Amino acid sequence: MARIKKAAVLGAGVMGAAIAGHLANVGIPTLLLDIVPRELTEKEKEKGLTLSDRVVRNRLAQAGKDRLFKEKPSPLFTKETAHLIQVGNMEDDFDKLAGVDWIIEVVVENLKIKQDLFARLEQVWKPGIIVSSNTSGISINQMVEGRSEEFKKHFMGTHFFNPPRYMKLLEIIPNASTDPAILDEMKAFAEEVLGKGVVICKDTPNFIANRIGTYGLQITLQAMEELGLGPDEVDAVTGRAMGRPKSATFRTLDLVGLDTFIHVANNVHDNVEDPEEKQAFVVSPILKKMVENKWLGEKSGQGFYKKVKTDAGKEILALDPKTMEYRPSKKLKARSLDQAKRAKSLPEQLQALVYADDAAGKLAWYITKKVLIYSANRLHEIADDIVSVDQAMKWGFNWELGPFEMWDAIGVEKSVARMREEGETIPKLVEDLLASGGKSFYKTDAGKRYAFYVGGKFSEVNEHDKAISLARLKEQGKLIKGNKGASLIDLGDDIACLEFHSPKQAIGADILNMINTAVKEVSANYRGLVISAEAPNFCVGANLMLMLMEAQDHNWPEIDLMVRQFQNAMGSLRYLDRPVVAAPYGMTLGGGVEVCLPCDRIQAAAETYMGLVEVGVGLIPGGGGNKEMLIRWTEGVDPNDRVALQPLVNHVFMAIGQAKVSTSGLEARKYKFLRSCDGITANRDHLIYDAKQVALGMAKAGYQPPQPVRIPVVGETGYNVLKLGAYGLLKSGYISEHDYKIACKLAYVLSGGDVPEGTLVTEQYLLDIEREAFLSLIGEPKTQARMQYMLAKGKPLRN
Incomplete structure (x- = not known):
């Protein structure tokens, strides 16, 4: 960990720049490179610049860095951290890569382009420098075919989830030759320095989280069509009600981008051999039509949802999959959803939902059943244990429970009995669990947590030494x-x-x-x-x-x-x-x-x-x-x-x-x-x-x-200074009369009240005038209205 002191990111697109931003967040100087532009922009022409000017040659990397200041939520901890990012290009600055400790490739998702880049990189690479790819699904082994064994020893996949600052999951994928010691070093570095939750993945299509997450989205799309529901009705079930993010399914797809999702789904479809699994990843005609219409989601202004202006302000419309036209949003009304909201725990919530015989229950059961069976069937292929799968889905898709934790929550025996009745083939992993007498994939004994592993035994879950669970x-x-x-x-x-x-x-x-x-x-x-x-x-x-x-x-x-x-x-x-x-x-x-x-x-x-x-x-x-x-x-x-x-x-x-x-x-x-x-x-x-x-x-x-301290205050003179500033805001229309009253109370406390400037006051004196000001304000009707509004709406009232 100590030797990774400087990094480089190759590719300054959305992900590349954001990864560089997060490296800067944690104090790592980072070189951000992109290709050299082949044409001048109109602005560059007006300035008399040429293709040989450094500012032009670094344009794409600089644009990536500049974008960090505009994006919301911000990729940066503070704007000042961006000074750690040095921009350049992959022609003039390529030799500088020999002076860093970690190189992250984030170029276009094209195997040939990546292979060519790594071949060129090895010419300047020095043994000891770790190299990784941020690919979301291209084979890690294929990328470094033809590279030296020493290069391969230092190479792996490091798949960040977007946005890198906020998403906890980092999937690390070794190639066949990756040095285990270097793999352990990178895992520790990612956890300790980058703050990530690391899951070690096998080199399979889309790795763990996107493999299962994409399958889940595909199944949800199928269920929507079969049950004749709209995206808004489905989202009412597949969000918080199922222990998943508020954005649920189709709001999430709009955020990700429908074209991006299709690319990820096609990657699995094109790289798996099981005919049944191939069929599961065939892209829906609805999605294809939406992409043809350039309804790509948030980035194009419309996807499964569309925000429009109305006389009352703004309204969110939802796509009707049958007519392919937008209509006012509506929520699915179902008794099971109401019961789920009243549940005291997530397991009770899920049980109330998936075992209900209404539209919401049928949808939740179908999606849950399919995802659980798929996760168990693919376990041996994509991961070494159920813990990795559960962590990947919680950290990468913000599920409250991973698939196997969810299975425990709804009851393994009860759910399997229903699956059998419906003609489903139960995965061997689950059959082994039940045959061993186990009733859940996880169990706790004497405060230690155990998980069921392939092979039919429970093993203690390895917790990080620094992960303290209260x-x-x-x-x-x-x-x-x-x-x-x-x-x-x-x-x-x-x-x-x-x-x-x-x-x-x-x-x-x-x-x-x-x-x-x-x-x-x-x-x-x-x-x-x-x-x-x-x-x-x-x-x-x-x-x-x-x-x-x-x-x-x-x-x-x-x-x-x-x-x-x-x-x-x-x-x-x-x-x-x-x-x-x-x-x-x-x-x-x-x-x-x-x-x-x-x-x-x-x-x-x-x-x-x-x-x-x-x-x-x-x-x-x-x-x-x-x-x-x-x-x-x-x-x-x-x-x-x-x-x-x-x-x-x-x-x-x-x-x-x-x-x-x-x-x-x-x-x-x-x-x-x-x-x-x-x-x-x-x-x-x-x-x-x-x-x-x-x-x-x-x-x-x-x-x-x-020891107790005496605090210097600005007194009455300073109070007037603060009050005057607040009065200026009032007269300029920036604050209301009640804001001004609050500001004056605050100014009185912070200035120390009616004392000369420079007076040293006790802590208790300040606490007393603070309490008096608090009591006077809470008695104000407008303050009580603000408190009431905050409790009801969750946002402040300006009155």
Whole structure:
């Protein structure tokens, strides 16, 4: 891992540029090359440029890099990371490839072109340089036919999923000669540095995820036609209801591009020998017709869905497969869908759906049955074990459960009995499982997870040393204490972990009580505390519904008590006599940020979106967030130096007042949600491990808790500066009257209230005026309207 310090990407198309972008995200200088253009553009002609000018020769690579700044969601952690990408072309800069540690080929999906490129590359290649192809399905072995054994030893497929920054899966495909040690090195590098979930694949058409995923899409298309449904009706079943992304089937196809999907399907069709499997990958006439019409999906403006303007705004139309015309979207109405929504777990949800005798149930059963049977039949060909298949589908297609986990969820015995009744041939793998007395593909014993392997035995699932599962620890009896909102878990080595598991990890009485319990327990019996969770997001803030109900009942003493308890709990974290490390990830908003700020260290996931967003619901931070941000921004500043102090307070005012949210862990440093001493973990699965190591390191170094500080404030003079800025926004029409009222309250707190500029105030003083401002705002009818709207719509109301 240590020797991969510089990389090169050959091909600056959508994927090539995005891969270069992600390499830059993790701090790897990258050379991005593309071919030399053969013609000038009109703009180049107007500038008097020629084909020999460097700017022209690098045009395609530069265009790829420039595209990174425009795409949404952004391929870059921050715009500044792009400086690590150096552009060039494959004629003038080809010799530079000898100076990198890893070369990734991302050119057109054509075997001959790739073979020619690798033949040329070997002329400048030096032993030790790893070379890989990002192909989505071309044979890895065929690409390097005719290359030296030494080159082949360093060659493999590295199939990134799009977009590379956000998609966890990386399929690594060795060729017949790949050095096992180099394969292990690349796997470790991808997991540790790139933050990927790696699956080792066999050199088969479309590898694992696209092989099964494409089959599933093909089967869904067939089912839609046979059942006479529309894409919108199918998507109502094949999305969240089945534990899959909200984009379901046909919205996903529109995003991928129908022409791209056809290419992937044809690749399997043309390269498999089983006649039945060949038939399964024959492209639907509907898809062919759509591509002929250039209805390619999002990139062409229409596919299975089409967005049109109406008098009321915008409307999404859906394609009617029978008439090939667009009609208003509709959702499939079925009792099983309603039952699935009420289910308490995904297995219950799936069972309610696939065993139902209505349109949704029949569709879900048919798709599920076919995909499960196909996955089991192809297992020996595409992977070494069921775990690889399940991980590939979860990481590459964002399924909540992989095929074999899904089979367990709906019940192997029950589903197989129905399959037999319907005349299906049961795969040998499944027959072997049942013959051995097994009732599921996975089982847990003493907190260890076992999977059924080809050959009829269960083997322990090899977990990464850094992948700490809180759920598994609880199964092993490591729960110290817990309630409905949070748990305190023993991580080993005398480090405890406080886990939030309330709905959406919202902070309420249960979490605050467990924080206080954790502080006492860790102080008495442990060396340090980590705060994290395993839900999709770290914490979305305080329990908004509870606060709104109390406000509507005019129960001000109760709200005052809740805010005091929150502030006191955060203070107990700040001054605990053991190191406290927060490990946030995903959405870390409002109160979630306020939990992190008083901690001694933050070890954030690379994909962490932090922001004090309370103004969106008509409030300001109430759990000490204002105070903590002032401490961070004014640390070390002379309190009498107004020239230096006021701009820093302005930064805090703008970040909180505009509800700034970082787009990555790296960008969180820009707002000082993270400090320079805080760490960033690329692989979310390793986050708790890394946070634990930080806590251990601080404990071993003789940790001493911080002492209370006095904070310099800009006082009344600075308050007027902040207020004047807000007034300008009001008069310019950028903010409403109520926004202005919130801004003035925020300005009062951040300036320290009615004191002279340069005054050093205590933390408690700031907490008191923060709480007073919070209570005054929550009593405002317009604030309560904002809170109500956020709870109902999930987005802010501007009133």
